[in-house]
Amino acid sequence: MALTVEQLYEVMAQLPDPLFVLSEDGYYIEYLGGIEQQSYQDGNPLIGKRLQDMLPPDKAEWIMMQIALTLESNQVQVVEYDLAAAEVKDIESGEGPQGMQRFEGKIAPLPSRYGGKRAVSWMTRNITRQHELQRRLQLLSETDQLTGLHNRRYFFEHFPQLVASQGRAGLIMMDIDHFKQINDLYGHQQGDRVLQRFCTCVASQLRAGDLFVRSGGEEFLILLPQLHGPGLWQLAERIRGAVAAMTLDDGVPELHITVSLGTTEIQPGEEVGTVLARADEWLYRAKRAGRNQTAHCPSP
Numbered sequence: 001m002a003l004t005v006e007q008l009y010e011v012m013a014q015l016p017d018p019l020f021v022l023s024e025d026g027y028y029i030e031y032l033g034g035i036e037q038q039s040y041q042d043g044n045p046l047i048g049k050r051l052q053d054m055l056p057p058d059k060a061e062w063i064m065m066q067i068a069l070t071l072e073s074n075q076v077q078v079v080e081y082d083l084a085a086a087e088v089k090d091i092e093s094g095e096g097p098q099g100m101q102r103f104e105g106k107i108a109p110l111p112s113r114y115g116g117k118r119a120v121s122w123m124t125r126n127i128t129r130q131h132e133l134q135r136r137l138q139l140l141s142e143t144d145q146l147t148g149l150h151n152r153r154y155f156f157e158h159f160p161q162l163v164a165s166q167g168r169a170g171l172i173m174m175d176i177d178h179f180k181q182i183n184d185l186y187g188h189q190q191g192d193r194v195l196q197r198f199c200t201c202v203a204s205q206l207r208a209g210d211l212f213v214r215s216g217g218e219e220f221l222i223l224l225p226q227l228h229g230p231g232l233w234q235l236a237e238r239i240r241g242a243v244a245a246m247t248l249d250d251g252v253p254e255l256h257i258t259v260s261l262g263t264t265e266i267q268p269g270e271e272v273g274t275v276l277a278r279a280d281e282w283l284y285r286a287k288r289a290g291r292n293q294t295a296h297c298p299s300p
Contacts, residue, residue, distance in 0.1 A: 018043055020122040021114070024071055026051040026064055029114050039126040041085045041096040054089045070107045070120050077107040080127070102131040144214040146192055147199045152215040155223070159272040162211065162223060169266045170232035172222040172239070173279035174202075177258045177291040179218035186255065194248055194257060201246050205239050221279075228265045233296040236261045240294055258292035265299045 003011070012019065015033025018040055023029055027050055031043040051060045062081070070077045084100045085093035104125045113119070142154035163169055176198060183191040195218070202220070203212055211223040224232065243259045262283030266275050278297060286295035 017123060017125045020046075020124070021110070021119055022051070022063075022067055022122055023114060024067060024118045024120075026060070026067070027117075028054075029119060036126075037096055039097060041088075041091045041093065043091065045090045045092075046088075049090065055083075056087055059083065059087065066105070066107055067120050067122075070109050071118050074109050076109075077105075079105045079107065080131075081105065097126065097128070101126055102128045147195055147214050149199060149212055149214045149220075151213065152221075155211070155213045155215065155221060156272060158211075159223070162225070163266055163270075168226060168228050168268075170224040170227045171264055171266055171275055171279050172224065172232070172236050173215075173262045173276070173283045174220045174222070174239070174259050175283060175287070176218040177260055177287075179257070182255070182257070186252065190249070190252075190255075194255075197246065197248050198243060198257065198259075201242050202239055205235065205242055221276075223266075229299060232263050232265065233294060236263045236294040236296070240292065244292060260286040260291045261294045262286055262297070263294065264297040 009032075012032040014035060016036040016039075018034030019032045020028060020043065021030040021032075028043075028046040028048065031047055034040040034043060046054055051063055054060075055063070059081075066077060066079055081103055082100050083103060085091060085096060085098070104127045106123045106125075108121045108123075110119045110121055142150055142157075144151045176195075179191070179194075182194055199212070199214075199220075202222075206212060206222065207224075209225055210227075211221075213221040213223070215221045224235065227235065240259055240261055243257060246257070248255045248257065260283060262279050262281070262285065264275065264278045264282060282295040282297045286293040289295065
């Protein structure tokens, strides 16, 4: 049995997620659904008004671009975007979800014309919870839980774009000297505290844009944009000196650590494996020289 127009409209009006009909010149033609009040504000007050009058200019411009792309391609587009109720005029922002929300939009070209204008249907779905969960899982997968530093996986995934965007850069590979002895003599809890104090000490010597990574148990990497030549060696030495002078535990005055460092400049277009192998070679030169040393690879 076919639905009547009234029944079809009734079904559409009861959709949990909202559907907008938007004209090619940016007018809200219709609003349907969106009855899931914990996820959406009521969009009915927007009907008949222009996007450009209701939204911040940058977001209105972005939505207009998506409408144009959908109509030009005659294909469904799927997008994600952020929007807060407080950014939209004429709706009751005190009701529904508060703060910035994440949405998925599915935009489809409509075959009919509305007042002589082409239009699209824009069905939106609030994916804030899923997006936040995904972001947290991503953060966990890229972060060392003990120290709060990024991990080796993060370094490998982001190395190409970080280096490409920064031009010349330097790399320091570090290893805490004889760290196993600390765990053996003082226990693993004390070893964990030493690692945390060490990271705080090193981080205090770095710039905001430097990438400090825990790559292994007591092994660390520092990617240093725009730092090369003597400046790279000087920073490594400053870190070495700060670590050697650090007080780790007032109750254990004999507890001290040192660090060995290998430094190298990153050449344009180099693969991450090549850079790490060279830094590793110079780190072991520092260890063979007696540890608590910096071995600097001269630039080619």
